[in-house]
Amino acid sequence: MVSGADLTRRFRIHTAKGRPMNSAGTVLQGYNNLSQYRKDTWSTLEEAAERLAVAAAADRPVDAHADRVSGLLERLNPIERYWAFPGPQAFQAGRRLFTAGKYTRFARAVASVSRALASDSFRNGIPWSVAAAITDTMDQSGSTTGTSTPQRPYFEVLVVEDMTEAQERALRQELRAWRRPDDEFIYEIVVVPSFEDAVIAARINFSLQACVIKRRFAQHSGRDMSAVAHFVDDRSPNDLMEHSVEERADLLGKALVGIRPELDLYLMTEITLEDVAGWLSHDFRRIFHSREGTLELHLSLLGGIEERYRSPFFNALQKYSHRPTGVFHALPISQGKSIVNSHWIKDMIDFYGLDIFLAETSATCGGLDSLLEPTGPLREAQDLAARTFGSRQTFFATNGTSTANKIVCQALVQPGDIVLVDRNCHQSHHYGLMLSGAHVIYLDAYPLNEYSMYGAVPLRSIKAQLLELRRAGKLDRVKMLMLTNCTFDGMVYDAERVMQECLAIKPDLVFLWDEAWFAFARFHPVYRPRTGMHSAGSLLGKLRDPQYRKVFAAWNEQIKDATDAELLDTRLIPDPARARVRVYATQSTHKTLTSLRQGSMIHVFDQDFGQKVEENFHEAYMAHTSTSPNYQILASLDLGRRQAALEGFELVQKQVEYAMRLRDAVDNHPLLRKYMRCLTTADLIPAEFRPSGIGQPLRSGLKNMQLAWRSDEFALDPCRVTISIGATGIDGDTFKREYLMDRHGVQINKTSRNSVLFMTNIGTTRSSVAYLIEVLVKIARELDEKVTDMSLAERAAHEHAVRRLTSSSAPLPDFSSFHDAFRPSPADDPGPGPATPEGDVRRAFFLSYDDSLCEYLMPELIQEKLDRGVDVVSATYVTPYPPGFPVLVPGQKFSRQILDYMNSLDTSEVHGLRADRGYRVYIDKALEIAREARDGASSRKVTNDGVPDYSASDFQDS
Structure with missing residues (x-):
């Protein structure tokens, strides 16, 4: 029998500073959520218990096996209370079997738990017990034998x-x-005694979907929390017990919403419900009296889940697809009728299945809805999406986020409006701004020359540009700031801080994330x-807080005489009486959640949407x-929302876990370390943007x-694993095409000159991560053997390739400037301030439609012109892939820096550059026409808001 002191000693052997350790005392690598660690520990315990039982049955020494089992039990002991299966009582019953030396029965019980966790069969709702497990009445999946x-x-x-x-x-x-047998869902309860335990459970137990807060709970757990310290942040209010019982419940509710906003919260109390309901936070769905029994609570628990589980448009489409119809309309493929009777394409049904064609329809009635004017299930689906994603309105898009960006841009931007945008943004922004006639100011992100990629746009640069526009008297024309959050390479903005400081300068600025x-x-x-939507809600809450008004008044008094230079170094806050929260976010559901290709959403949190935007939108x-x-x-977007609302937390936690496992595998493998390295936050975000100092x-x-993530200007999404491969001597594009995709079927999107980007997502599995690691090791092994067998000449060439890829290339170019012909006319500048850098991309773009105004020049000829001081202006977009x-852009002047950068690229895919003819540029006559058209439009035609209006005639020959 093992004493309590022995158990404590063994537990300490297996832990260190709250981080799980293996039996050798080494910190376990890769674990970043406790749920996965728990499952793996049960699996290890199953194997250890089986060995112990076999040794005992054979009358062999068992001490070593017993020590190992004891250590594993002590790892699980402090965390099992946070899950309903097998439950703390069953866990302790199993431990008693071990302590009593009943090793065979113990091994059977452990095997039953382990298999049920691995297969998720415990979710069938059949009550589990140690007794059933050890008497072999549990089948191999953990369910009771014979029960259906x-x-x-x-x-x-x-x-x-x-x-x-x-x-x-x-x-x-x-x-x-x-x-009841007809209940749509089934649940079990997890009981915890304290605020601290509740917060921990919400963080680590993915299965939790609701929380019932009762009156009597403590602040602290009262147990040793070191085992979970690495995985959770267990902070609780220091003065919790000084509040009333109901106030403590409210504080706990707010804490849980901060972690899991999707949780349904219920309060059970014993005082007058009417008194509590008047002031209690809106976070609670219902309040119950403790003496009224649990039936209404039970029904409410099921009803709350049913509300999130609903997928109104998917259900309507599913129902419609099984109705017999006569189609006297377009769409011959409707209900598969053009396929079923075909002699030549029946294999289409074999491949896709019949249901997808049964659901094909062009009807907007009969229980369905119109995307352009939704009033039924589609509108309901979009409302549910808005609630899930924290927006005020959500709109579905069926042509990807490229179209979503253009919709938002066109809805909000008029010709002549000034828009600030990250130059390193998706091409849809560039085309959207061109179509809307915006005057664009491109913002430069910080460069990462060593890896030939850009980071994100520093807030200081954005503030500097806004202050410059204010000095020039053009702040009233500034409409929108467009930024990519997060960037392709994983740089994440502090969205709330960006909006807060920008609104302090321009109170009605619109943001598109x-x-x-x-x-x-x-x-x-x-x-x-x-995220954009959460930041919008948080910012609006602050602006409406009476205490914030006092803070602003004091702050405003302090900075009233500050210069623009001083404001750049000051944390700005907006005037609550003037600032308007106007935020849009476009998301590719199909990229990082579940949806068919091209399924996207537009989320809106705009205080002025109904008054100023709705019709235009x-x-x-x-x-x-x-x-x-x-x-x-559309149906897949509805289902993707349902999945995110019910299991998004679990799936994203696993996504992060698998990314960290990949990082650890690459950085800790001796052969992979020789040729590859995972770039860290410190590699991709300069120290000046990381006041936390955590690399x-x-x-x-x-x-x-x-x-x-709270304090740094930029954070790095850990799910983006950028691996530096310069030491292989293979450039990123070749590594992607030849080594990953062609040889091993590994698909990735993004490369740079000397790096490849791997992204985990909610569909990533442990097996797929293991396969990728296997592939990388195979590539490294083949390369190692190849280098070993190289001749002197081959080795010299290889070493040259490595030096080229591990040293900085030509510096990434900043945006040069728009040519004067595509800048605003001096007559349009209302203020005495300095000239500002905005340019009219639309005029520059459409001018190139007249082919006689353009020519092609090879880089050498452009360089000669630049050396003579002659401007060369691009007539089109020039986009190398990578970086993409x-x-x-049309109307932009070439610079030596741009030519040097383009000449240093290894990529063969450059949109806007023809290998046989060079770059498409404007001839001098085109620039004269553009200047005359600009000046003529300025003097002749003015819109109601004082912005020059341009028409096609302004682009013709004078």
Whole structure:
């Protein structure tokens, strides 16, 4: 029998500073969520228990096996209370079997738990017991043998109250008694006694979907929390117990919403409900009296899940697809009729299945809806999406975020409006601004010359540009700031701070956050505060807080005489009486959540949407949206929202976990380390933007990650694993095409001159990560053998390639400037301030439609002209892949820096550059025409808002 002291000693052997360790005392690598660590520990315990049972049955020494089992049990002991299966009581019953030396029975029970966790079969809702497991009445999946129960979605409910084991058992039995065979869902409860335990459970137990807060709970756990310290941030209010019982419940509710906003919260109290309901936070769905029993609570728990589970458009389409119809309309493929009777394309049904064609329809009635004028299930689906993603309105898009960006741009920007945009943005922004007639100011992101990629736009640069426009008297024309959050390479803005400081200068500035690759971020408590929609809601809450008004008044008094130079170094806050929160986010659901290709969403949090934007938005939406949208895409968006609302937290946590496993595998493998290295936060974000000073936030625990993401100007998405491959001597594009895709079928999107980017997503599995590691090791091994066998000449060539790829290339070029012909006329400049850099991309773009005004020049001829001081102006977008952003836009002047950079690129794919003819540029006559058209339009035609209006005639020969 093992004493309590022995167990404590063994537990200390297996832990260090709260980080899980293996039996040799080495810190376990790769674990960043406790759920995965728990499952793996149960799997290890199964194997250890089996060895112990076999040794005992054979009458061999068991001490070593018993020590190992004891250590594993002590790893699990402090964390099992946070899950309903197998439950703390069953866990302790199993431990008693071990302590009593009943090793065979113990091994059977452990195997039953381990297999049920691995297969998720515990979700079938069949009560599990140690007795059933050890008497072999549990089948191999963990279910009771011979029991057939329809699979229903399973969830767990957190109950927060300090109760005895008997009270907990009684509550569980009472709630189980209300179950009915026709219930759509099934659940079990997890009981914790304190604020601290509740917060931890919400962070680590993905199955939790609801929380019932009762009156009697403590502040602190009262147990040793070191085992979970690495995985959670267990902070709680210092003065919690000084508040009333109901105030403590409210504070706990707010804490849980901050971690898991999707959780349904319920309060059970014993005082007058009417008194509590009047002031309690809106975060609670219902309040119940403790003496009224649990039936209504049970029904409310199921109803809350049903509300999130609804997928109104998918259900309507599914129902419609099984109705017999007569189609006397377009779409011959409707209900598969053009395929079923075909002699030649029946294999289409074999491949896709019949249901996808049964659901093909062009109907906007009969239970369905119109995307352009939704009033039924589609509108309901979009409303549910708005609630899930924290927006005020959400619109579905069926042609990707490229179209979504153009819709927002056209809805908000008029010709002549000034828009600030990251030059290193997606091409859809460039085309959207061109179509809307915006006067564009391109902002430069900080360069990472060593890896031939850009970071993000420093806030100081944005503030400097806004202040410059204010000095020039043009701030009233500034309409929007467009930024990519997060960037392709994983740089994430502090969205709330950016908006806060910009609104202090321009109170009605509109923000468009391109979150094409960031839709998943809403469902992780660390990511969420840096998303556009959450930041908008948080900022509006601050502006409406009476205390904030006092803070602003004091701050405003302090800086009233500050110069612009001083304001650049000051943390600015907006005037709550003037600032308007106007935020848009476009997200590619199909890129990081579940949707068919091209499924995207536009999220709106705009205080002025109904008054200023709604009609224009509708027109822009009509202009860019097909009148024959793909209903399969729309239905998949509805289902993707459902999945995100119910299991987004779990899936994103696993996504992060697998990314860190990949990082650890690359950085700790001796052969991979020789040729590859995962770039860290410190590599990709300069120290000046990281006041926390933490170079690898996630690897140093959740608390450090939270600190970095709260305080640093930019954070790095850990799910973007950029691997430097310069030491291989193989450029990124070749590594992607020849080594990853052609040889091993590994697909990636992004490379640079000397790096490749791997991204985990909610569909990534441990097996796919293992396969990638296997592929990388195979490539490294082949390369190692090849280098070993090289001749002297071959080795010299290889070493030259390595030096070229591991040294900085030509510096990444900043945006040069627009040519004067495409800048505003001096007559249009209303103020005495300096000239500002905006340019009219639309005039420059459409001028090139007259081919007689353009010519092609090879780089050498352009260089000669630049040497003579002659301007050379691009007539088109020039975009190399990689890195995939326009180096030149229509109307932009060439520079020596741009030519040097283009000449240093290894990529063969450059849009806007013809290998046989060179770059398409404007001739001198075109620039004269553009200047005359600009000046003529300025003197002749003015719109109602004082902005020059241009028409096609302004681009013709004079």
